[in-house]
Amino acid sequence: MTDRPTPASHPAQVGMGVTHARYVPYAHAHYAGNLVDGAYGLGLFGDVATELCIRTDGDEGLFASYSDVQFLAPVRAGDCLEVTATLVRVGSRSREMDFQVRVMARGNPERGASAADVLDPPVVATTARGTVVVPPSA
Template sequence: VATELAILCDGDEGLLVGYESIEFLAPLYAGDFVEVTGRITKIGRTSRRMEFEARKVISARRDLSDSAADVLETPIIVGRAIGTTVVKAEQQRKIHTAA
């Protein structure tokens, strides 16, 4: 997700240099399906601060069979994170103006 956001923002995948915070909010198991979304919350000269949220949308049902699964009526938020990606100035292919 961070790579996609960097490409959309700068035309370059950049490098995720670290996480400011990571929260694990609910368990995940093999066979569960997860969707992760992200957004850029701050654009610096070369840094991009991003927020992410992961939701479980399908739950594996190993109690029924090895391949059974249920689509969840309401996705479960399983994690959140804040991280920073850096894209070198010379690799940025889009111009950003201050808001």
């Protein structure tokens, strides 16, 4: 029998969340207008889901599915993003989460090559709901 590490001290509870902040480098722009593909945000959702599972279950978990994804506004190179995962349902092995990408700041080339503005309010660029599975508890 192998010993499994003790899960995190915060058992999975509806309402728990994780937020990451990220600058979008120009190397990630694939389209005219410095647009970034939608898959960029989905990758960030995987990152916040992983941290949330580590915090609640002591395991990275495995992304199983999305039940909804909405691309609401563009994400561009040079954007400063906040990406959140919020736990909305806890099953015996599944964790359902709501995700959101918000653009917090964006470049403003009209004011200068390196000018940028803080967006107030932030722009919600992408939302999703997804399910992650974790191993059975010991």
